[in-house]
Structures are given as C-alpha cells and as structure tokens.
Amino acid sequence: MSDPRTARARGSAVEGLAAEWLExxxxxxxxxxxxxxxxxxxxxxxxxDTLVFVEVKHRQTTRYGHPLETVTAPKQRRLIRAARTYLAREQRTCPCRFDILAAVGTPPALTFEWVKAAFAAF
Structure with missing residues (x-):
C-alpha cells in the first residue's frame, strides 16, 4: 500500500503542473x-467572464483506464454541490462551467487532455 503522504504530495504536484498548463x-x-x-x-x-471549476485526474498510465473515466455521476454531483457552496460563500453570480483535466504520466513529464464543459450543472 502506498504512503498517503506521498500520494498527497504527488497529487499536489500534479495539480500545480495542471494549473500552470491551464494558465x-x-x-x-x-x-x-x-x-x-x-x-x-x-x-x-x-x-x-466564466468561472471554471476544474477537476484534475491523474494516472501514471492508462493501463487500467483513462483518468477521465473516474469522474462518475456521483463525483459530478459532489462537485456541483461543492461549487454551489463556493459560489454562495464567495457571493458570486456569474457563468460557470465544469472542466476535467486528465493528466497521464509521471511529473514533470505529463500529457494533458482537457475537456471543457465536461458536464452541465446550472
């Protein structure tokens, strides 16, 4: 079993690279x-003018499936709920969308696949 601290650090590194790539x-x-x-x-x-909620999914290989496949309907519902909470807390009303950014590989050598407006919510 992998060390969760290592997994968290790896996830944080991938999210940082994903943010840079999207910028x-x-x-x-x-x-x-x-x-x-x-x-x-x-x-x-x-x-x-659009606020974008990006779900970053990472896999080192696609041997056991592509990262995009992991954003299931229950996961989408959780993201929508979290986004509604965020909008209320920040008192924002603006166009929004949900994107998924799939990352495959080992940091820093990642390949990205970006799905804009991956699912609808509002």
Whole structure:
C-alpha cells in the first residue's frame, strides 16, 4: 500500500503542473483545493467572464483506464454541490462551467487532455 503522504504530495504536484498548463492556455488561477460541503474543488479558474471549476485526474498510465473515466455521476454531483457552496460563500453570480483535466504520466513529464464543459450543472 502506498504512503498517503506521498500520494498527497504527488497529487499536489500534479495539480500545480495542471494549473500552470491551464494558465498557459489563457485561464487565470483563482484558487486550489477549496474544501466545501460534500467535496473539494481542485482548481478554481477564470476564463474570460466564466468561472471554471476544474477537476484534475491523474494516472501514471492508462493501463487500467483513462483518468477521465473516474469522474462518475456521483463525483459530478459532489462537485456541483461543492461549487454551489463556493459560489454562495464567495457571493458570486456569474457563468460557470465544469472542466476535467486528465493528466497521464509521471511529473514533470505529463500529457494533458482537457475537456471543457465536461458536464452541465446550472
């Protein structure tokens, strides 16, 4: 069994690289790891007038499936609940979307696949 501290550190490193990659694509990072009722928002970013909640999923290989496959309907519901809590806490009303950024490989050598508006919520 892997050490959870190592897994957390690896996850944090992947999220940092993912945020940098998305900033290179033109998004602005507003926050990381926002804990909210029922879930956690990996990255909160701004894309023009749109607030973007980005779920970052990582796998070292796709041997046992692609990271995109892990964002199931229950996971989507948790993300939506967390986003609603975030919006209420921040008192924000604006267009929003949910993106998924799949990362495959070992940091820093990652390949990203970005799915914009991966699922609808609002």
């Amino acid at each position: 290179e694509q033109g998004l602005t990072l507003l926050g990381r790891n926002h804990h909210a009722k029922g879930g956690e928002l990996d990255l909160v970013m701004q894309d023009g």
